[in-house]
Amino acid sequence: MLRIDNLCVRYGGIVAVRDVSLEVHASETVLLVGANGAGKSSLINAVIGMVPAAAGTIAFEGRSLDNVACAMRARAGIGYSPEGRRVFPSLSVRENVLAGAIGAGIADKRERYDWLCGAFPLLAERARQPAGQLSGGQQQIVALARAMSAFPKLLLLDEPFLGLAPVWIDRISDAVRQMQGRGTTILMTEQMARPALRLADRAYVMRGGEIRRSGSADEIRAAALADEYL
Amino acid sequence: MDGLVTTAIIGLSLGVEYALLSLGFTLIFGILGVINFAHGGFYMIGGYAAYAAVHFAGMPFPAAVATAMLVTALLGYVCELLLIDRYVSDHLTPMMITLGLYLIISTALIVVFGPEPADFSFPIRGSLRSGGIYITYANLIVLLVCATVIAAVYLLMYRTDFGLALRAMADNREVATALGMRPAQYFPLAFGLATGLAGLTGALVTPTLTLSPFLGDSILGMSFLIVILGGLGSLGGAVIASFIVGIVEAYSRVYLGGSKGALALFVVVLIILVVRPNGLMGRIGRPA
Numbered sequence: 001m002l003r004i005d006n007l008c009v010r011y012g013g014i015v016a017v018r019d020v021s022l023e024v025h026a027s028e029t030v031l032l033v034g035a036n037g038a039g040k041s042s043l044i045n046a047v048i049g050m051v052p053a054a055a056g057t058i059a060f061e062g063r064s065l066d067n068v069a070c071a072m073r074a075r076a077g078i079g080y081s082p083e084g085r086r087v088f089p090s091l092s093v094r095e096n097v098l099a100g101a102i103g104a105g106i107a108d109k110r111e112r113y114d115w116l117c118g119a120f121p122l123l124a125e126r127a128r129q130p131a132g133q134l135s136g137g138q139q140q141i142v143a144l145a146r147a148m149s150a151f152p153k154l155l156l157l158d159e160p161f162l163g164l165a166p167v168w169i170d171r172i173s174d175a176v177r178q179m180q181g182r183g184t185t186i187l188m189t190e191q192m193a194r195p196a197l198r199l200a201d202r203a204y205v206m207r208g209g210e211i212r213r214s215g216s217a218d219e220i221r222a223a224a225l226a227d228e229y230l
Numbered sequence: 231m232d233g234l235v236t237t238a239i240i241g242l243s244l245g246v247e248y249a250l251l252s253l254g255f256t257l258i259f260g261i262l263g264v265i266n267f268a269h270g271g272f273y274m275i276g277g278y279a280a281y282a283a284v285h286f287a288g289m290p291f292p293a294a295v296a297t298a299m300l301v302t303a304l305l306g307y308v309c310e311l312l313l314i315d316r317y318v319s320d321h322l323t324p325m326m327i328t329l330g331l332y333l334i335i336s337t338a339l340i341v342v343f344g345p346e347p348a349d350f351s352f353p354i355r356g357s358l359r360s361g362g363i364y365i366t367y368a369n370l371i372v373l374l375v376c377a378t379v380i381a382a383v384y385l386l387m388y389r390t391d392f393g394l395a396l397r398a399m400a401d402n403r404e405v406a407t408a409l410g411m412r413p414a415q416y417f418p419l420a421f422g423l424a425t426g427l428a429g430l431t432g433a434l435v436t437p438t439l440t441l442s443p444f445l446g447d448s449i450l451g452m453s454f455l456i457v458i459l460g461g462l463g464s465l466g467g468a469v470i471a472s473f474i475v476g477i478v479e480a481y482s483r484v485y486l487g488g489s490k491g492a493l494a495l496f497v498v499v500l501i502i503l504v505v506r507p508n509g510l511m512g513r514i515g516r517p518a
């Protein structure tokens with residue numbers, strides 16, 4: 001589904017992603033773990049096209065994204081939930097969710113919106129409230145639902161647990177499982193390895209812009225435990 | 231008593247005209263983050279386009295007004311696409327461009343149509359009188375058309391995907407793009423919509439007042455006043471502020487007279503801004 005070969009991302013002189021190759025297969029959930037500054041967001045942003053790739057190739061469904069503009073990548077079926085939620089603050093919760101489904105038919109939109117409201121009662125309860133007035137965790141749900149309402153083939157989730165209490169982490173995890181239940185392919189980043197690994201099939205560990213380790217979720221969990229006790 | 235009511239009606243119709251005028255101005259600021267100094271220029275183009283359509287092409291007045299709106303919308307679309315779009319993330323450059331555009335427009339109008347006011351008047355005369363209440367048919371028609379168009383703009387902005395995308399881009403252009411919306415496609419349309427509204431206002435209102443190539447400054451000034459009062463970038467705020475300005479202007483004109491009337495307006499605006507420094511409504515679009 002997604003194939004990244006020898007990707008580099010640079011900001012001026014700073015190399016944020018160095019020669020990274022990874023693959024995400026259809027219907028699997030892949031996790032990128034790493035500490036602050038590891039290059040996770042840079043990689044995600046290069047996939048959606050918010051930052052340019054300095055070198056390497058990114059291919060989605062076998063097609064190179066090299067000359068595909070950011071908006072067109074979204075339209076090709078890549079959904080994006082940015083780090084730090086970044087909901088549209090002045091738009092209502094309902095409008096935020098529907099903003100992800102712009103271009104879809106009226107019947108499609110209604111169906112998706114109803115499904116999302118069923119999955120997250122919060123959306124229906126706060127439908128008319130400006131999203132900027134919600135709490136951090138609530139905003140994260142909105143940002144997720146906004147990305148999901150496009151019914152993307154590939155969903156990019158950048159640190160969905162950032163700054164959230166355990167109860168909200170559980171709720172977000174449930175949301176991600178709902179998406180998995182629909183067969184959505186997911187590439188997510190997280191610093192909180194434990195709860196994130198519970199959702200993932202496979203994981204890559206990033207440090208200093210490079211991939212240091214990769215394996216099944218269980219292998220990475222075991223390795224992380226070993227690291228902690230060493 | 232009748233005088234009070236008649237003045238209120240004048241205030242209302244002024245308010246609706248101001249609302250239509252300032253909607254485009256606040257729209258461009260709210261969505262593109264650009265202050266359009268050429269707004270008054272597009273208002274004048276609307277007036278002169280309608281005038282030319284009636285006097286040189288022999289069009290009936292309603293067709294002339296529609297043509298004027300189309301012409302100004304198209305001009306705005308092209309200007310955004312060719313001149314403004316690539317600088318839209320900058321703040322100063324688009325201002326300089328629209329200022330230059332305004333100078334070109336007003337000079338061109340003087341060269342083409344001459345400095346004298348054009349002989350352009352509303353095709354329907356007479357007025358509606360009922361129990362001492364009084365409004366000219368011209369004002370009544372302008373009021374109805376403006377109110378209809380304002381309602382249409384509201385529906386466009388709050389009930390369609392187009393409006394949703396514009397407001398989303400106003401909030402966060404980068405994220406909106408990452409969700410599949412294309413500013414390069416929407417911004418020229420938004421700009422054209424805004425200049426089309428200015429042109430429509432010019433085509434409707436100038437025949438009830440005057441049409442001259444020197445109107446632009448005062449139109450821009452009035453748009454600024456209303457939009458600051460309403461809260462920069464807020465559509466609802468601009469409409470409410472327009473009615474306040476219209477009513478204050480009508481009453482002070484009748485009961486205070488010329489220059490004192492203008493003073494009363496500024497005093498009211500000043501008082502409101504002291505109480506609410508960000509205007510009546512915060513900006514739609516970007517958070518304060």
Ligand SMILES: Nc1ncnc2c1ncn2[C@@H]1O[C@H](COP(=O)(O)OP(=O)(O)OP(=O)(O)O)[C@@H](O)[C@H]1O
Pocket residue numbers: 011014015016034035036037038039040041042043083191
């Ligand atoms: N816009 C930018 N300009 C310059 N340097 C940047 C920019 N964004 C990120 N960087 C640098 O790139 C490196 C990787 O940053 P990135 O945001 O990708 O890390 P991350 O793994 O997402 O970290 P976090 O967990 O804190 O979100 C960092 O050294 C950072 O300083």
Ligand SMILES: [Mg+2]
Pocket residue numbers: 040041042083158159
């Ligand atoms: Mg990050």
